Amino acid sequence: MKPIDFGDKPVEKNAPSADEVKYTTCYMCACRCGIKVHLKDGGIRYIEGNRNHPVNKGVLCAKGSAGIMQHYSPARLQKPLLRVGERGSGEFKEIEWDEALATAAGWLGRIRQSDPRKLAFFTGRDQSQALTGWWASQFGTPNYAAHGGFCSVNMAAAGLYTIGGSFWEFGEPDWHNTKYLLMFGVAEDHDSNPIKIGLGHLKTKGTAKFVSVNPIRTGYSAIADEWLGIRPGTDGLFVLALIHELLRAGKIDEAYLARYTNAPWLVIADEGAADHGLFARDAEGRALVVDDTTGAPVDARDPAIVPRLAGAVTLTDGRRAVPAFQLLAAHCLSPRYAPERAAAETGIDAAVIKRIAAESTSCRCCSAASIRPAGSATSRRFRGRSRPG
Numbered sequence: 158m159k160p161i162d163f164g165d166k167p168v169e170k171n172a173p174s175a176d177e178v179k180y181t182t183c184y185m186c187a188c189r190c191g192i193k194v195h196l197k198d199g200g201i202r203y204i205e206g207n208r209n210h211p212v213n214k215g216v217l218c219a220k221g222s223a224g225i226m227q228h229y230s231p232a233r234l235q236k237p238l239l240r241v242g243e244r245g246s247g248e249f250k251e252i253e254w255d256e257a258l259a260t261a262a263g264w265l266g267r268i269r270q271s272d273p274r275k276l277a278f279f280t281g282r283d284q285s286q287a288l289t290g291w292w293a294s295q296f297g298t299p300n301y302a303a304h305g306g307f308c309s310v311n312m313a314a315a316g317l318y319t320i321g322g323s324f325w326e327f328g329e330p331d332w333h334n335t336k337y338l339l340m341f342g343v344a345e346d347h348d349s350n351p352i353k354i355g356l357g358h359l360k361t362k363g364t365a366k367f368v369s370v371n372p373i374r375t376g377y378s379a380i381a382d383e384w385l386g387i388r389p390g391t392d393g394l395f396v397l398a399l400i401h402e403l404l405r406a407g408k409i410d411e412a413y414l415a416r417y418t419n420a421p422w423l424v425i426a427d428e429g430a431a432d433h434g435l436f437a438r439d440a441e442g443r444a445l446v447v448d449d450t451t452g453a454p455v456d457a458r459d460p461a462i463v464p465r466l467a468g469a470v471t472l473t474d475g476r477r478a479v480p481a482f483q484l485l486a487a488h489c490l491s492p493r494y495a496p497e498r499a500a501a502e503t504g505i506d507a508a509v510i511k512r513i514a515a516e517s518t519s520c521r522c523c524s525a526a527s528i529r530p531a532g533s534a535t536s537r538r539f540r541g542r543s544r545p546g
């Protein structure tokens with residue numbers, strides 16, 4: 158292409174829109190996309206995605222761009238509000254910070270003098286949970302929590318256990334090697350950019366199947382290879398039916414469970430006792446498992462042992478204990494979770510539940526061993542290794 162000849166005429170450029178760029182992460186949702194915040198005269202002019210950030214690689218969603226309104230929205234609270242009407246009436250008046258702090262200190266002071274544990278301190282999703290948690294512990298209450306404990310952190314823990322990663326700062330799924338992605342009822346505002354990028358990768362690659370379990374077919378579900386329009390609130394039952402089917406078919410990766418999860422941890426079985434159902438621990442508080450080689454309860458973290466997934470044991474203090482996996486299996490193998498029974502409540506055909514269970518294991522070399530007590534073929538299979546994995 159021939160270059161444009163401007164001759165001697167000076168080229169008019171746009172005036173710089175910013176005089177400074179700050180690098181940070183977006184927190185309009187939990188994804189923590191990398192962003193560049195352009196500042197002019199100390200104020201935010203606009204926000205753009207950071208191409209060098211590993212989470213979003215420059216992608217910025219509309220909500221992320223709107224982060225500017227966190228600072229400049231006219232609807233933003235400017236001062237503390239004091240309720241002046243009946244609870245629920247929506248009547249408030251603005252007060253100064255001194256008054257707000259004195260009011261709060263009055264309430265909290267009385268609680269702290271009587272018993273600080275009476276304070277249950279709950280915060281929403283924000284970036285300051287280290288500070289709010291520290292404040293609660295200084296106040297003297299162990300009863301503090303934040304939004305994440307009821308939402309994203311559970312998802313993150315499950316993700317780390319099942320797919321080896323999760324989202325946000327907990328890493329992410331192995332999109333490159335994914336062959337089957339089963340997604341449950343994700344809120345579309347969560348993990349927007351990273352999951353969009355990941356799904357785009359799967360769709361482009363064309364070698365993975367993406368199944369979405371969601372009552373509605375919008376957002377991510379709209380591009381799923383298979384959408385399961387489940388009845389709202391029955392996802393858990395659907396999962397239990399999948400586990401039932403996998404257990405029944407013997408498609409359980411026992412080596413993985415023994416190596417990477419707390420499935421072999423012993424649970425105290427002492428009906429009526431205060432510690433019934435709690436994990437059995439040694440005097441130092443370490444969780445116990447049964448070593449398949451010796452049959453003795455040992456520290457679960459010992460890398461040299463081969464933990465059992467099934468078989469009750471008597472602890473040194475005489476209490477009976479059972480591996481957690483055995484309890485889970487006994488629960489999930491109940492006829493209540495048979496696909497035929499779950500179909501009526503979830504609205505998903507029993508044949509589909511069975512097919513999804515089969516598909517989800519057909520793409521990897523699952524062990525075909527069902528649960529067997531110590532001394533069985535399963536145990537012998539473990540015995541041949543120094544460490545399952």
Ligand code: SF4
Nearest residue numbers: 183186190218221349
């Ligand atoms: S997905 Fe959007 S809102 Fe969420 S962190 Fe990334 S840019 Fe911000």
